[in-house]
Amino acid sequence: MANHYYNSEDLKKFGQVGQFQKEMADKFFAWYGTVFQDSNLSAKEKSIIALAVAHAVQCPYCIEAYTADAYEKGYSEAQMMEAVHVASAIKGGAALVHGVQMMNKAKEIAM
Amino acid sequence: MKSLQATQNRLAQAQEQIAILEHSAFEHFDPIPFQYKLEESSLYPLRPKEINIFQINIGKMCNQVCKHCHVDAGPDRKEIMDQTTMQQCLDILSAHPQFSIVDLTGGAPEMNPNFRWFVEEIAKLNRHIIVRCNLTILRANKKYYDLPEFYKKHRIEVVSSLPFYNKDRTDRQRGDGVFDDSIAAIKMLNAVGYGHEESSLKLNLVYNPAGAFLPASQTELEREFKQALWNDYQLVFNQLFCITNLPISRYLDWLIQSGNYERYMDKLINAYNPAAAANVMCRNTISVSWDGYLYDCDFNQMLELTLACPSKHISQFNIQQIQNRDIIVGQHCYGCTAGAGSSCGGEVV
Known part of the structure; x- marks a missing residue:
């Protein structure tokens, strides 16, 4: 085992996950390919959504x-960073809105 | 920034570049030879189709020193075509009407002192003339200020690099101040009639990626360029050509220095498209260097790979030999066959 969890070279091996469970991997990659095709949303729009979600799920x-795909779809650096801000705002907002839960509980148990 | 030659970088030598591309010095990196891909596509040996473009590189001298330049051009480069070689080109053009398009490139072709004379002589032969103008040359010196009128007079198609519609990305690739000067130059061209939708005076822009990634879709990016340049500067142009950076010369140096070489080659190889390979520009183009040597394309010219036939110099020009030759290919050719393909006129599929 490597002495670190993430290695950029491993990205190239993504397709090999089928070695341990081929049927599910085949279905995943077929579905994945379909998801990113031009459809009701364009492939370009899907690319920037994927970039934002990548940050939300913090997947290196x-x-x-x-990031490379966004460049290859023609996005500017400013557009890419705005997408990250959208992801961050949703993540930050998701944490903060739970403050309502905390307030509810606090009011329930406090005098 | 200076040229590779001025800094005595080993990649200034074509043989050094070929050694890296063909015999990778990188451990654990053994890319599939381009020839194999062509064989799989039933395209090897690669042969010419009808050759109709006569591309002449009239010199390596340039007022810019762009990070990605495949010519290693710059102000310190003194290699420019002389009038004798230009006359040899004119004689060949005169004898071969099949060359309907004459494509003048550099460096900055306008910096050759015989540029205007050459254009006027080609115009007498009634050919479609393309000048690959870097835009900033129009603002570089008073003696160039009237070039838009000169282009207009000879109905020249102007093809100009603009890597992006914002200053930051453009200047990072082409040098500080290039974006502002380019905008001013497009304004000059628009003012004499270039780039307007209904105009016969064509101004086409060239996008190439400012980094180790492939170009975006030409159609989509053209729409965005048009919108951005109109909204921000009230500028117009006709078409956007998306070009892939080929891993040679200064771009190769940058790929290696930045640690992107292997990743970029993998990207090009994985994006190999047989349909693009069938339409590569070397099949309908002949490239002439400043000193009159003949090549399959401007990239093979920079790698000093002269035609694989006895016609190696303009003085030996024999169209039958040239038409029947095999085109020389190498690992750099993956740049022209990735995705939608790449040529001096943009995508090829």
């Missing part, structure tokens, strides 16, 4: 892949 492989 996805960030690497979709």
Whole structure:
């Protein structure tokens, strides 16, 4: 085993996950391919959504892949960073909105 | 920034570049030879189709020193075509009407002192003339200020690099101040009639990636460039050509220095498209260097790979030999066959 958890070279091996469970991997990659095709949303729009989600789920492989993909879809650096801010705002907002839960509980148990 | 030659970088030598590309010095990196891909596509040996583009590189001298330049051009480069070689080109053009397009490139072709004379002589032969103008040359010196009128007079198609519609990305690739000067130059060209939708005076822009990634879709990016340049500067142009950076010369140096070489080659190889390979520009183009040597394309010219036939110099020009030759290919050719393909006119599929 490597002495670190993430290695950028491992991204190239993503397709090999089928070695341990081929049927599910085949279905995943077929579905994945369909998801990113031009459809009701364009492939370009999907690319910037993927970049934002990559940050929300904090996946370094996805960030690497979709940073390059965003460039290759013609996005500017400012547009890419705004997408990250959208992800961050949702993540930050998701934490903060739970403050309502905390307030509810606090009011329930406090005098 | 200076040229590779001025800094005595080993990659200034074509043989050094070929050694890296063909016999990778990188451990654990053994890319599939381009020839194999062509064989799989039933395209090897690669042969010419109808050759109709006569591309002439009239010199390596340039007022810019772009990070990605495949010519290693710059102000310190003194290699420019002389009038004798230009006359040899004119004689060949005159004898071969099949060359309907004459494509003048550099460096900055306008810096050759015989540029205007050469254009006027080609115009007498009634050919479509393309000048690959870097835009900033129009602002570089008073003696160039009237070039838009000169282009207009000879109905020249102007093809100009603009890596992006914002200053930051453009200047990072082409040098500080290039974006502002480019905008001013497009304004000059628009003012004499270039780039307007209904105009016969064509101004086409060239996008190439400012980094180790492939170009975006030409159609989509053209729409965005048009919108951004109109909204921000009220500028117009006709078409956007998306070009992939080929891993040679200064771009190769940058790929290696930045640790992107292997990743970029993998990207090009994985994006190999047989349909693009069938339409590569070397199949309908002949490239002439400043000193009159003949090549399959401007990239093979920079790698000093002269035609694989006895016609190696303009003085030996024999169209039958040239038409029947095999085109020389190498690992750099993956740059022209990735995705939608890449040529001096942008995508090829």
